[in-house]
Amino acid sequence: MVRILVTNDDGILAPGILPLAQAMTEHGDVTVIAPDTEYSGAGAAIGAIWEQTPHVTRHRLEGIAEAWAVNGPPALAVMYARLGAFGEPFDLVVSGINPGANVGRSVYHSGTVGACLSGRNGGWSGIAVSQASAGWGVEGQAWEEMVKLQQWETAATVASAFVRGYLEHPPTEVVIANINVPNVALDDIEGWSITEVGQLPPRSMSNAALVARDGEPDEFDVDVTWGEPVDLPDHTDGGTIERGRVSVTYLTRLEAEHRTDLTSAERSLDRLLT
DSSP: OOOEEEEOOTTTTSHHHHHHHHHHHHTTTEEEEEEEOOOOOOTTTTGGGGSSOOOEEEEETOSSSSSEEESSHHHHHHHHHHHTTTTOOEEEEEEEEEESSTTTTTHHHHHHHHHHHHHHHHTTTEEEEOOOOOOOOOOOOBBBHHHHHHHHHHHHHHHHHHHHHHHHHHSOOOEEOOOOEEESSSSGGOOEEBOOOOOOOOOOOEEEEEEETTEEEEEEEEEEEOOOOOOOOOOOOOHHTTTTEEEEEEEOOOOOOOSSSSSSHHHHHHHHHO
């Protein structure tokens, strides 16, 4: 039986994780191992685990045989699994469903993607699943209102189809697939594309300013301004989502880059060290 680890960065009680975990039960033995609270934007961070006591709590999720909450970010949950805390090795990490697309620059900061990066360190492939959402924090829409509008089953069905094919003919090397799904009914999706990571998200933070607190001279809030929506290129992850299509991006591991334009800095090290 294939072992599938399902996690997220929104916390084990977030509404997006259960539809994904239930969809994965069609394909293997599912264990949910997710943060005990919100860790959005954590990337592949594991936290200062040497300064805290690692702790897990058993949860009961409908239709899921085993579920655990970890007192740390999703990458840490996956790392514990890699080290054997939850039994035999897993065959696949599936992370999500994240409310809000993880495209463009947001890929670097995504805890949803970061969980898969942590799995890759142990030789496990990962599939990150996110779903577009409209306007939260920009048009005044509250987080709770936005989440209620998410059509989770669409993203879960898309993820299930991808995993089904993946398991039928697994790749020869470890892979991370970053899947972004429009927030529409399945029949309204316009297709899908293999995409590149774009340079920009559909709408980004454009400016940050410090605002002093009354009566607290050393305390400041940060006022963040959002830019206007951007029409992104068709071949990018964000541009594909804007056009109502599913985006699939295969992410590489971090690799060293050969440079020829830093000879001055290198000579400075030569003078110091040789």
